[in-house]
Amino acid sequence: MADNQLGEFLRARRGAVSPDTVGVPAHGARRVAGLRREEVAVLAGVNADYYARLEQGRERRPSAQVLDALGHALRLDPDARAHLHRLAGTAPVLPLGRTPDRVSPALRRLLDGFPGSPAYVVNRTLDVLAANTLAEVLHSPFSDLDNLARMTFLDPAGRRFHTRWDRTAQAVVGHLRESSGLDPDSPRLRALVRTLCADSPDFAGLWHTHTVRGKTHDAKHFLHPDVGPLTLTYLALDVRDAPGQQLIVYQAEPSGPDAEALALLAALA
Template sequence: MAGNHLGEFLRARRGALSPDEVGMVAHGVRRVAGLRREEVAVLAGVNADYYARLEQGRERRPSAQVLDALGRALRLDPDAQAHLHRLAGTAPALPPRHTPDRVSPALLRLLDGFPGSPAYVVDRTLDVLAANALAEVLHSPFSGLDNLARMTFLDPAGRRFHTRWNRTAQAVVGHLRETAGLDPDSPRLRDLVRTLSTESSDFARLWNTHTVRGKTQEAKHFLHPDVGPLTLTYLALDVRDAPGQQLIVYQAEPSGPDAQALALLGALT
């Protein structure tokens, strides 16, 4: 993952904004998508040549104040703003980068303590480290419950299972981009991104947008061949004694059709 990460991110986010979105009037024929460098510099209140050096990688240590101004100019949300600071080396000290690949016995017992809710543990690259029985059955249309990114982009079941596939795909790539800021030299992330970029043009396109997105609480929409459509909310909980691991727990609205479908799915276990 070595390279001009800061410059690539700034260039991609600049290309994703139009003058209309930032209240600027477009003049003349535009040869590039999105904003010009000079326009970003004006919006951020920085020297245009200095901003050009940031994108080109000739300047790699902007101040936190400059980064905050660039974040506002590029309309970055909090996840993307934090990612920008990490790329520039101005973020607060982070937990240890290495994510344990084994789940503690206590957490394994907790997984099994959710008999009516699909639950699993993932690491920063979305490798599934452990799952309870209901999570296994929920994801049974896939060839394996192994890596959420691979399942989304490379498994034929992905587009049928995720009825809002585009939103799922964007969320998966945004999460991996966040991971790239936390651990840019991760061999596992490098190999995963290489494989997905080679085998999925959709992944390659989304990866090159440099969109950063942490876990949200929005509902997930699934279509399971045995019980039909399911709409589930979820919680993503950080595992304090294993930095980088997250416990994901799905829930259905009580007493509704999704709860009935989830209960029927549970009977299949």
């Protein structure tokens, strides 16, 4: 990952804002995508030269007030605003110690306590650290249940399994971007991003948008070869005694076709 993370983030998000959405009038042909630097500076109420230095990496310690103003000008959502503050050093970057890769025995027992729900534990780089039997069966079309990003972008099963692949891909990249702000010096994250950028043009394109997204809850749409279409909602729970680990639990709407398909999958398991 590059040294000027703050400037790259600002530049990418500036390019993603349509002038008409923020009330900037269009005057002739625009040579840049999104907003110009000067327009962002006006919207945020900061000096244009100061903002240019932020993008260029010549100014790296803006105040929290300036960052809040830039977040508003760039229409950043809460995840992206928190990421912006972490890049600038105005928010805690990482709890003491890195995310442990060992899952506690108590958490493993909890995983097995969800016999009717696929459940697994991931770290900040989306490595699957542990999974219950139903989660393994759900992801059986993949060569390995090892890393959600690798599975999505590099495994041939990814595009068949995720029927809304584009949405899943954007979410996966957004999760990794958030991790890059939480632990910017992670060797594992650097190696994973390097591999994915080299082997997947789709990942590389999404990575350079600097879109940030926290993993909380969402609906996922699957196509499983044994039970057909399946829509499940996941909930991500932080593991308090292992910072950076998350427990992901999937559920189906009760008394519907997705619940029946999930029950059939559990029977196969």
